[in-house]
Structures are given as structure tokens and as C-alpha cells.
Amino acid sequence: MKFRLLHFVVFFVFMHTFAQYKPIDTADYAQRKEFLNQLKTKNETLIKSLKSRYTGKTGRELEKFYREFYKDFEKEIKDKDYSFNSNFKIKLEKILLNLKKKNPQIPDNLNILVAKNNTPNAFCLGDGTFVVNMGLFNVLDNEAQVASVLSHELAHYLLDHTLKSLVNEINEDKDSRSIMENLKKVSVNKSKKAFDIVKDNLYKKRGIKRKREVEADSLGYVLFRNSDYENTEFYNTLSNLSKYDTISPQELKIETYKKLYNLPNQPFKDSWMTREDSGNYNYDHYKVKLNKDSLSTHPELAQRMEFITKQFAELKNKKEAKKGDEEFAKLKNTARMEVLPNLWHSEQYGRGIYAAMQFLQDKEEENYYHEWLGKLFDKIYTARKNYNLNRYLDRIEPKEQSESYQQFLSFMWNLNLAEIKNIADYYNKKGAS
Known part of the structure; x- marks a missing residue:
């Protein structure tokens, strides 16, 4: 199969009658309002917990960060950057439930958001909010591969990686600017969304990032292996994402x-x-x-694939990825259809x-x-x-x-x-x- 990838759109072979397609309904005011209320409560609870754990500058900076982040995040939700009425969210919540059945350490108070973003990525926050881009469905083959991504992000959450990175950032800061101000300062694109700024820069130190990713892969695979999904799909997921990182796009003639x-x-x-x-x-x-349009969201994927196969011997026995069922095929098709509506929205x-x-x-x-x-x-x-x-x-x-x-x-x-x-x-x- 010939992959043709762009940093903002991923193509895959799937025919459909586009003229009949209607973009995902954004009339989700009630759901957005309810989520914002929940988010505010969770944010205040998190801040209270952090202030009890960290004193002095660290505690003050963490509080300032999460208040600033909530403000930016609230605006993104009001601007309809996330889809609340979609089959993507239903599928993701179903996958999360499947993972929780065999992994009691996964807590109950988690939220999943579907971002109108074509980049195949996912991201977790310290408050138990997980963001999954629609574009992820473009490069993955089946439900199990989506579950492997969620497992990886759940591992980041369980290992408290976001908080640890924030604390490192505070301890190494040499001036009085807040963390969010620092992150926005190093962002080339000043109009970037809050999530993108944090995601791109919070783990910017290569050594720390590599260590965090390896830890999340290890625990994430254990969570994934405990479930009913085919083990080898965890490796296949990394392989698919590495193709997004490295294969040149088709040229416009x-x-x-x-x-x-x-x-x-x-x-x-x-x-x-x-x-x-x-x-x-x-x-x-x-x-x-x-000759690469794609932005390398996980530049060490080759090393991660090598590490995971060394650590877990069963992954050395590679198997071809299974084709997704009809329900998953419809989600892939919708993700493709939403490419232009998503770009239009942003x-x-x-x-x-x-x-x-x-x-x-x-x-x-x-x-x-x-x-x-x-x-x-x-x-x-x-x-x-x-x-x-x-x-x-x-x-x-x-x-x-x-x-x-x-x-x-x-x-x-x-x-x-x-x-x-x-x-x-x-x-x-x-x-x-």
C-alpha cells in the first residue's frame, strides 16, 4: 500500500459518495455546558490537591498553570474545537470500558474528548482528561490499535508524567514567567491551541521525553495485554504511526x-x-x-519499537494487522470526510x-x-x-x-x-x- 501523508491530512483508500455526506453535527450545547461544569470542578479539585502536596513557588506555579490552562481550554470548547455528538466518542468510551474490565487500577472519573484535528495523535492531562484527534482513525487499522493508543496515554496518566514534567519545568525556570507563558513564548505559531502548546513543549527535553515514552509503552502494553485485544496490534500501532512520521507524501503534479x-x-x-x-x-x-510534510509527533518511534520487542518477547512474533470491522470502517470513512470540515473549522x-x-x-x-x-x-x-x-x-x-x-x-x-x-x-x- 502506498501511503501519501501530509502534516495536516492523511489519505487512505476508501470510496464513498461524498455528495451525500454531512459534517458531524456541532449542535451540542448541552453536552459542552455539562462538560465545562465537570471540568471546572475537576480543575478546582486538582488544584486543591496540588497545593496540599507542593508548597512555595512550585505550588503557586502549578495553581497558576492549571487556572490559565482551564481558561484556554474553556475557550477551545466554546469554540467547538471538540466533538461531543459523534460515534468516535461512543467507540472510545467503549474501548476505555474494555480496558478497565481487566485493569482495576484505571480509575472511573476519566473523560474522553474528540478533537477536530487531522493529525493522528492523542494526549492526556493530569486531571484525567484524554484528547483523541479524529485523524488517529485515518492511520490505524482496527479497534485494538486505538485501544493500544489509549493504553499508552492511560500509562502516562497513571505514572503522573504530566505533573512530573510540570514540576521539572518549574524547578528549572530561571525567571518569573508562568509555565504557560514560557510554553507560549517558545511556540512558533502564536495561535496554537493550548493543548498543542503543552503537548509540543512540555516534554521538549529529548532525554526526558524518551524516558517518559518508554515508561508509557511498558505500562501501556501491560494494560493492553491484560485486555482481550490481540497482543501484536500494540506493535502494529507503533509501526503505523512510524509510517506517518517517515513516508514522503504524494506530490501535487x-x-x-x-x-x-x-x-x-x-x-x-x-x-x-x-x-x-x-x-x-x-x-x-x-x-x-x-520531502516530508508530516510533523514527527513521536520522533523516536523506531527506538520505541525496538525497545518494546526486547522487553516483551511475545511481540517478536509479528502478525499482519487485522482489518477493522464494519463499524470501524465507518469511523475511518467519517474521519476522512471530516478532513476538510476540520481544516475549515480551524x-x-x-x-x-x-x-x-x-x-x-x-x-x-x-x-x-x-x-x-x-x-x-x-x-x-x-x-x-x-x-x-x-x-x-x-x-x-x-x-x-x-x-x-x-x-x-x-x-x-x-x-x-x-x-x-x-x-x-x-x-x-x-x-x-
């Missing part, structure tokens, strides 16, 4: 641009494909980096266009993606008109982006306002026909 943007009232211009001169930049030196309009072009290059359902191109180019037009396009369309960063994505960005920035409007109008009309 020049022919795709010409096919999509050679319009009746606006012929394709070769000048649109002009790339800016990067001067003395050494592309050969960064060739491997440039206002990543440029990336949405790039993803739509990838789908169209693969000859997916054209009406659906033509309609999306119209909507997305409308947003790009408005942003260009209002002089705030930087907010919705990335600038070229050779060290961080694949050559294919750089070519796409060059194309987008080369279009003038009238040309963007013509493309938007054309595809809005075509998508509606």
Missing part, C-alpha cells in the same frame, strides 16, 4: 494545477507557478526534510485547498471537492482583500516544508485578487451544479 485552474474565462498562466529565489539555500542538505483555508487538490488529483468525488474549492477560495479572496492573508495561508519556509507544498504556496501567493475571485466564482458555480 503541475498537470493538476493546469487541469483545475485553466478556466473558460481565465486561462492558466505559467507565471503562477514561478517559485521565489531562495538564494544560497542548500536544498540538497535538507532533501529528506523537504480556519486553515490554504491547507484546505491543498488537501482538496490532493483528493481531486486522486479523482475522488469531484462535485464535493469542487464545492470546497469554491468555499475555500472565497475565504482566501476575503483575506487577501482585507490584507490579512498571512493568517490563513502559510508563508514559504524551506526548512520546514516539502517542495510540493512550497510550490503550492508559491502558486497561491502569485495569484492576484481578481484571479482568486474568478477561481472562487467558477467553483462555487460548478459545485452547485
